[in-house]
Amino acid sequence: MYKLFYASESASMGVRVLLEEIGADYELLETSVEAGAPRPAAQLAINPNGWVPVLMWEDRAMYECVAITIFLGDCHPEAGLAPAVDAVERGVYLQTLVYFSSSVQNAFQLSYYPDRFADDPEGEPGAQRRGARRLRETLGVIDAQIGANRWVLGDKFTAVDIYLFMLTTWLQTDRGHPPLHTLPNVARISAAVQARPSVQLVYANWIAGLDG
Numbered sequence: 001m002y003k004l005f006y007a008s009e010s011a012s013m014g015v016r017v018l019l020e021e022i023g024a025d026y027e028l029l030e031t032s033v034e035a036g037a038p039r040p041a042a043q044l045a046i047n048p049n050g051w052v053p054v055l056m057w058e059d060r061a062m063y064e065c066v067a068i069t070i071f072l073g074d075c076h077p078e079a080g081l082a083p084a085v086d087a088v089e090r091g092v093y094l095q096t097l098v099y100f101s102s103s104v105q106n107a108f109q110l111s112y113y114p115d116r117f118a119d120d121p122e123g124e125p126g127a128q129r130r131g132a133r134r135l136r137e138t139l140g141v142i143d144a145q146i147g148a149n150r151w152v153l154g155d156k157f158t159a160v161d162i163y164l165f166m167l168t169t170w171l172q173t174d175r176g177h178p179p180l181h182t183l184p185n186v187a188r189i190s191a192a193v194q195a196r197p198s199v200q201l202v203y204a205n206w207i208a209g210l211d212g
């Protein structure tokens with residue numbers, strides 16, 4: 001049984017999709033990502049940064065979305081979400097996940113949390129503009145990497161596709177982020193991931209918002 005500190009519209013949603021795809025037993029522990037909102041003591045004890053996702057199981061716990069993604073994929077090989085350690089695709093799998101975490105998510109951070117990057121409030125709009133531009137740059141690299149592939153790694157659906165979908169749900173054109181149609185290969189995979197039952201369940205509210 002897994003326990004997941006969880007907040008909607010956050011990176012914990014991607015981990016929940018993984019747990020659904022695996023068919024694991026899990027419990028959601030609701031928390032907040034709002035600045036200034038209190039976080040449960042048990043969450044802070046594991047991740048003093050106050051971020052989600054935080055995953056707990058047995059007497060163990062971990063944070064960092066990409067680490068959790070790699071961990072779950074490897075612990076549940078029967079779910080087929082991760083190439084085996086010696087598979088040809090393993091290198092690009094790890095490379096792409098870490099690029100998502102270190103480069104694409106960093107660009108989102110500039111856009112959503114500019115105060116963490118600017119010395120004073122005057123510097124924040126510049127940080128946000130740089131974040132939006134960095135999203136165009138980094139997601140453009142991924143779009144080119146995907147090329148004509150059916151999924152990010154080729155013919156086989158993996159956890160990287162779920163992660164990519166999650167990233168696309170954070171794009172907001174009114175913040176200067178690239179519209180999805182300017183990233184046609186990313187858009188194509190994102191739409192295919194969205195159709196999966198696991199995503200329809202976890203992202204039901206977000207998907208309903210697309211229609212509204």
Ligand SMILES: N[C@@H](CCC(=O)N[C@@H](CS)C(=O)NCC(=O)O)C(=O)O
Nearest residue numbers: 010011033050051052053064065066
């Ligand atoms: N590097 C971390 C970043 C996680 C992160 O920034 N989570 C956001 C939600 S997507 C959060 O918890 N924000 C609240 C905060 O920063 O206080 C990861 O990938 O897990």
